[in-house]
Amino acid sequence: MKENLLHFIWKLKLFSSKNLVSTFGESINIISNGTHNLNTGPDFFNAKIEINKQVWAGNVEIHVKSSDWYNHNHEIDENYDSVILHVVWEHDVEIFRKNNDKIVTLALKNYISNELLDNYNQLFSEDKKWINCENDIKRIDSFIIENWLERLYFERLEQKSQFVKQILLNTVNNWEQTLFILLAKGFGLKVNSEAFMNFASSFDFSIVRKVSTNASQLEALFFGQAGLLSSKYESVYFNNLKSEYEYLKIKFNLKPISKGQVQFFRLRPNNFPTIRLSQLAFLYNRYQNIFSKIIETNTLEGFYSLFEVKTFPFWEAHYTFETASKESTKKLTKPFIDLLLINTILPLKFVHLKSLGSDDFSSIFAIIEQIKPEKNTIISKFEELKLKSSNAFKTQALLQLKNEYCNKKLCLQCAIGKTILNKINVA
Known part of the structure; x- marks a missing residue:
């Protein structure tokens, strides 16, 4: 079991939430899972949990084992004093606050389906694959893929814009x-x-x-x-x-x-x-x-x-x-101008529009959709997996997918990986 999988399961409530019971027998009703924290501190902020009919508001910390609380030195970190629920895969030791009050612990092991774990193990199997989901991606609903690719393109555009902003800073906004x-x-x-x-x-x-x-x-x-x-x-x-x-x-x-x-x-x-x-x-x-x-x-x-x-x-x-x-x-040549547009002009226009307070990027989208698709080994491999690219919008999005998600094994943060794990909209 991996901690990032537990984060994923908790965030999307991919477990049986009825009749939840703590390791000490308290009834647990999850009103709100909280907001995922990607920085230091507890894993989920501002959760609302009903424990033995009393509603608590606070933070949730997640570990594979209860003893990881001590392994990570949370007992001496005041940032964890507001934790109202400790969510673990396996409970192996009790956790206490500074005043010796016990922190309620929920062991998810018995509330997660074997099917989800099988999907996870299959997705992250040690078989040599170009991308983890290459055996399943062709079965994902096209609506999910198209929406994810649109988000990925703008994510890539945002990354490119950071370089533009740095040059703009160096030139004192010239x-x-x-x-x-x-x-x-x-x-x-x-x-x-x-x-x-x-x-x-x-x-x-x-x-x-x-x-x-x-x-x-x-x-x-x-x-x-x-x-x-x-x-x-x-x-x-x-x-x-x-x-x-x-x-x-x-x-x-x-x-x-x-x-x-x-x-x-x-x-x-x-x-x-x-x-x-x-x-x-x-x-x-x-x-x-x-x-x-x-x-x-x-x-x-x-x-x-x-x-x-x-x-x-x-x-x-x-x-x-x-x-x-x-x-x-x-x-x-037109291919050379296309490269200038993709890597220089459109990121610059994106930054300029944002500097004016605009959130209408339809003009950028209209141009990138007209540019012919790029040709490289990554795009060719996606075509083998039945992900065809009709324009540079698609190729840019697929490059972002491969470089920032597939290569880094961030399947749990990818709409395609989430769908495969959850078996939602898979044909």
Whole structure:
């Protein structure tokens, strides 16, 4: 028996509550189970229990064995003085208050069905499974799954928003600079996300505003601060940018990030940092008020139009400063824009809406539902289990499910796990 299972059973009243009797023979009637406490102190606050026809209000503590009370040193912790009922699986010792009054104990062992315990043991069996419920999940009512996935998406969005809030705090609530740092991180993708964030944080955003209408200076600022102009090349374009950067460096007292943070290794050419930085510079050269445009845009097609940017002309025939390549227009692709929306734009819009006191996130929901589903091994495995994803809302929710619940074995906190244990709405 696990203590977290007892918490689950008590919280959802998954036991026979009629004719309950304490270990000392007192009659027990549960009026209110109380509120689950996830912090320190008793497990359930503000319960209301009738014991031998007298109603008590207070807290409930839960253990596998009664003796765990002493193992956890509750007898010397005043936070437990208000416990009115000690709920255990197995009663092995009496528990007393400081004034020597006995704490009433309820042993649940004889009030829980074998079916529930069998379900639990089956769910948490030691068999090697990708997720605990993989044998049962396809039988769960779709209504339960859809509602749970919606909650999981917003839970994931809330997690992403914490990072946005931290950047906003670092920039003293400068939304434009926060957006710039977040976009830089997104343009850096996984390999260069940290380096691009460092570059974007290495100077005040007001400098971007001052040079944004000058394409050459803006690109020189980005490349120079990213440490990509410290080498020596014969390229005329490189040396022009370097010259521009040296001027900006003196004028604005700039200090670039250290050379070598930005990586080319294991990247496809279209994801080279040179290409992504030029596209980012193109974006800020085109729009001097990109933050307001992002806040005003509420359709997927609107975002595709907003981010219809490319590199500056030199990069149409180059991936690096040294070698020419076949000429091509290097635009942001829709899959790349989708990633920006999922990981950067929508979390930012979510935080901004909350900052205005709004709880209407329908515009965010409408966009994420239109984005094509992501493709990765986790989503593929869920498809094998008959959980199909028609859009990015579903894939984001499933990633949250796998990473935050399945991997951590938090089945008792998962709507799917609860349903399997309780055998409710299982076909």
